[in-house]
Amino acid sequence: MSEISLAQQKFLSSKKRPRRTVNCGRILIFVCFVALWEGAAALGLIDSFIFSSPSKVAACFLSMLMDHTLLSHIGITLFETVVSFLLVTVCALAITILLWFCRKLSETLEPYLVILNSLPKSALAPLLIVWLGASYRTIIVTGMSVAIFGSILSLYTSFQEVDPEKAKLIYTLGGKKYHVMTKVILPANIPAMFSLMKVNIGLCLVGVIIGEFIAARQGLGYLIIYGSQVFKLDWVIMSIVLLCLMAMALYGLLGMAERRYLKRFR
Amino acid sequence: MEEIMDEKLLELVSVGYAYHTMQGETPALQNINFTVYKGEFVAIVGPSGCGKSTLLSLLCGLLEPEHGSILLYGQKLYQKSAGNIGYMLQHDHLFEWRTIEQNVLLGPEIAGKLTPRRREAVEHMLKTYGLYKFKDARPSQLSGGMRQRAALVRTLALEPEILLLDEPFSALDYQTRLAVGDDIGSIIKKEHKTAILVTHDLSEAVSLGSRVIVLSARPGRIKNVINIKFPEYLTPLQRRNAPEFKDYFNQLWKEMNEHE
Numbered sequence: 407m408s409e410i411s412l413a414q415q416k417f418l419s420s421k422k423r424p425r426r427t428v429n430c431g432r433i434l435i436f437v438c439f440v441a442l443w444e445g446a447a448a449l450g451l452i453d454s455f456i457f458s459s460p461s462k463v464a465a466c467f468l469s470m471l472m473d474h475t476l477l478s479h480i481g482i483t484l485f486e487t488v489v490s491f492l493l494v495t496v497c498a499l500a501i502t503i504l505l506w507f508c509r510k511l512s513e514t515l516e517p518y519l520v521i522l523n524s525l526p527k528s529a530l531a532p533l534l535i536v537w538l539g540a541s542y543r544t545i546i547v548t549g550m551s552v553a554i555f556g557s558i559l560s561l562y563t564s565f566q567e568v569d570p571e572k573a574k575l576i577y578t579l580g581g582k583k584y585h586v587m588t589k590v591i592l593p594a595n596i597p598a599m600f601s602l603m604k605v606n607i608g609l610c611l612v613g614v615i616i617g618e619f620i621a622a623r624q625g626l627g628y629l630i631i632y633g634s635q636v637f638k639l640d641w642v643i644m645s646i647v648l649l650c651l652m653a654m655a656l657y658g659l660l661g662m663a664e665r666r667y668l669k670r671f672r
Numbered sequence: 673m674e675e676i677m678d679e680k681l682l683e684l685v686s687v688g689y690a691y692h693t694m695q696g697e698t699p700a701l702q703n704i705n706f707t708v709y710k711g712e713f714v715a716i717v718g719p720s721g722c723g724k725s726t727l728l729s730l731l732c733g734l735l736e737p738e739h740g741s742i743l744l745y746g747q748k749l750y751q752k753s754a755g756n757i758g759y760m761l762q763h764d765h766l767f768e769w770r771t772i773e774q775n776v777l778l779g780p781e782i783a784g785k786l787t788p789r790r791r792e793a794v795e796h797m798l799k800t801y802g803l804y805k806f807k808d809a810r811p812s813q814l815s816g817g818m819r820q821r822a823a824l825v826r827t828l829a830l831e832p833e834i835l836l837l838d839e840p841f842s843a844l845d846y847q848t849r850l851a852v853g854d855d856i857g858s859i860i861k862k863e864h865k866t867a868i869l870v871t872h873d874l875s876e877a878v879s880l881g882s883r884v885i886v887l888s889a890r891p892g893r894i895k896n897v898i899n900i901k902f903p904e905y906l907t908p909l910q911r912r913n914a915p916e917f918k919d920y921f922n923q924l925w926k927e928m929n930e931h932e
Contacts, residue, residue, distance in 0.1 A: 572765050589782065593769040
């Protein structure tokens with residue numbers, strides 16, 4: 407590599423400095439928060455029975471890990487979330503494609519989709535459990551119900567936003583409506599699908615936890631609701647922390663896939 | 673040259689078209705009659721909104737004429753195989769998710785004609801027009817002029833007999849526009865294609881066309897047809913410097929501004 411000029415070095419370091427400050431700030435907030443929490447609990451400023459403490463949460467985590475109960479709770483929640491996410495992605499895409507091909511159908515269904523999307527989906531959960539029974543299948547459906555209607559609506563909108571001239575190009579090359587879908591609409595919407603998926607993974611997690619609150623004997627949602635009922639707040643807080651980590655990991659994975667896809671165009 | 677020019681390729685017989693909305697009917701074209709012979713470069717000029725783009729949509733079979741008929745080799749055109757007619761749109765619309773090579777092969781791919789012979793022909797065109805070393809590049813890495821050339825190769829990949837050009841240079845800056853106009857004019861001549869160019873730029877029409885059809889304002893009717901004669905060897909850019917150029921230009925200018 408050629409030598410970097412002084413001005414360029416200066417520029418690079420001036421760009422790097424704010425980044426470092428931001429990263430330091432982030433770590434500092436985390437450390438301060440944990441230290442304050444632990445300190446306040448140790449000094450008796452807050453009641454560690456209700457508020458727990460980082461050390462108690464960590465101890466709880468280790469002991470539950472040892473007796474092999476925790477991994478199955480994490481596993482079932484993860485499984486339900488991932489399955490409902492995949493189903494939402496596939497179903498929303500399939501339904502949106504159908505709606506795009508069939509204008510009359512999409513116009514007919516639009517008000518229903520809007521209503522179902524604005525409905526608070528947690529209201530549906532008790533009904534789903536009565537209808538489908540208390541099993542993991544119900545929880546997957548609950549997870550799906552939170553994300554699917556919004557996905558269809560926003561995917562359909564971004565399908566509509568594709569430049570009609572691009573469709574015209576396909577027709578001038580002798581293509582049919584089917585080719586407009588496969589050669590233009592779908593590839594043009596891959597970035598939109600990625601950002602939709604990043605939203606959906608969070609929504610599915612919300613739906614799964616709602617489902618587990620109401621009808622589960624396993625999973626982090628169950629652990630939260632059960633822990634709060636028997637005043638095992640270590641369980642509750644540990645589960646929330648684990649949910650945070652799970653959400654972060656799933657989101658991160660999708661972000662990685664997105665970056666890998668976009669990198670092909672640089 | 674004369675003997676090739678005798679073959680009738682495309683014939684329009686009292687073609688008319690109107691757009692219908694809930695508010696009413698807007699006639700776009702009325703009583704359009706002309707014939708295009710093989711190897712001709714016909715330029716169509718007219719004020720904006722005179723139905724130029726409608727005419728091209730009719731010519732490539734995207735729309736069906738309401739009145740009259742369009743004949744290709746004496747046969748009705750509408751929704752016949754689109755392969756006979758290539759349409760080059762105003763913007764290149766190269767897809768960013770495809771490489772240049774994949775972009776120019778889009779037509780054969782859709783038609784299911786990705787034969788080795790076709791690939792070879794396209795590859796040859798990419799080489800001839802200086803795009804071969806960019807065949808794996810993305811459209812955003814190309815200059816405006818190169819993109820327009822790639823769009824032309826994409827249109828030519830289906831080996832059309834007639835090329836329709838819908839103001840293909842209007843999105844470019846003036847400098848590039850002259851260069852690309854020259855470029856594309858030469859390519860079309862070299863590939864022995866018949867072309868119909870729609871433009872509102874009079875100098876473009878004179879520099880490229882062998883015949884200029886002047887349309888009136890909406891509804892578009894044929895106002896006049898002017899034959900353009902330059903020495904055969906002149907490129908579009910050289911035509912602009914020829915003494916006849918300004919006469920043709922003035923004639924067209926007058927034609928366009930009469931009674932308006």
